Amino acid sequence: MAITAAMVKELRQSTGAGMMDCKNALQENDGDIDAAIDWLRKKGLSKAAKKSSRVAAEGLVAVSVDGNEAAIIEINSETDFVARNDQFQHLVRDVASNALKSDGSVASILASTSGVSGKSVETTLTDAVAKIGENMNLRRAAKLSVSQGVVASYVHNSVAPNLGKIGVLVGMESAGDVEKITALGKQIAMHIAASNPLALGPDELDPTVVERERNVLIDQAKASGKPDNVVEKMVEGRIRKFYEEVTLLKQTFVIDPDVTVEGALERLSKEIGSAVKISAFIFFKVGDGIEKEESDFAAEVAAAVKG
Template sequence: MAVTAAMVKELRQSTGAGMMDCKNALQENDGNIDAAIDWLRKKGLSKAAKKSSRVAAEGLVAVSVAGTDSAIIEMNSETDFVGRNEQFQDLVRDVASIALKSDGTVADILAANSSVSGKSVEATITDAVATIGENMTLRRAAKLSVSQGVVASYVHNSVAPNLGKIGVLVGMESSGDAEKLAALGKQIAMHIAASSPLALGPDDLDPSVVERERNVLIEQAKASGKPDGVVEKMVEGRIRKFYEEVTLLKQTFVIDPDVTVEGALERLAKEIGVDVKLSSFVLFKVGEGVEKEESDFAAEVAAAVKG
């Protein structure tokens, strides 16, 4: 596979490695970005992010909470200007409220009737595309509920209530004081927005993610020249550190660095006298994982002026 300048640029942004190192890594791995990241890490040429960064698409994330039920959606648009358009915001807000009554799938939401137009959500989006003049799409949706307790939410970079660039839902299962549950839940939601955990706990991580990390750590440890027994202990220690970095319950709590998120939950449980369980969470970031074609705006303007 031919290695392009755009691929080298993406790898450099993801790893901070040198241009030639990135080019060599891509050539050695047939243009596969993830494999190239691992190759650079094994060579000690990258500090490697746990997830490769992507160029973000535009649009908004919206959350909707009603009692112990909640929903979150992402609506994409071509430019950030549309995110500040009141018509687009009204549409996104309406779709989020519809998602709350749906089964949580995009297909079910698109088929439901919109209170904005009386038509299906899908037809309403199509009409909005024609009116606003930009392509837009309902990219994803999720629901989160608890049997008892509260669902906390947080929206970062908000442009309006419950609308922004990052949205988080947190399920707090407990029979305890709802006000105190909501307060800690909101703080944990803010923590999630800042730290982007991959999973709730170590057992919830994708086994392939753990295996990939373990393989990289084994190669790094072997490069130290230590005996196999020592290498094994080094790897296990680093895997535990990996869990602390990427799983929510094991992460150091951003709001109170003296405890982990798990420790903050245990502290609240002791305070209110009943068990507190963080059952699940959802994190949506606008455009996460979406490739968007980059353009040279200055060149476009110059070309337009020339006619």
């Protein structure tokens, strides 16, 4: 497979490895970016744990919360100018409200009646495209509820109440003091926005992700020349460290680094005399995983001047 400059650039941005190392990694792995990342890590040339996503789409994430139930949506636009538009923000907030009343699926939200226009959300979005002059779409949505307790929320880089670039919902299951549970839930939601864990706990991690990490760690440990029994212990220790880095319950709590998130839950449980558990969490970041073609603005201006 032909290795292009764009592929080398992408790998270099993801890993921080040198240009020639990235080219060699791609050649050794037939252009497979993920395999090349692992190859670089095994050679000790990169510390990247995973391929970083290039966030390119604009728009807003919105949350709508009602006690033990909440919804979160993402509506994309072409530019950040639209995200700062009052009309667009009003529309996004209205769609989030509809999401809370629906089953949480994009299809059901689009079919629901908009409070802005009295038409369906789908038609309202189409009309907004024509009026605002920029393409936009409801990309994704989700709902979260608890049987008892609260669903806490947090919006980062907010442009208005419950509207921003990152949105988090956390299901806090407990029969205890609602005010204290809500306060901790908000802090945990802030923690999630900062650390973006891959899963709630080790058992919820994708087995393929764990296996991939284990294989890289095995190769790294073997390179040390240690005997197999020592290599096995090294790998198990590093896997535990991996869990501490990527699973919410095992992560060091950003708000209080003296405890893990799991420890903070146990501490509150003792304080209020009722078990407090996280049932699930949802993390949305605007444009996460969407790639947009990068343009050379200076070149565009030069071309426009030339006519």
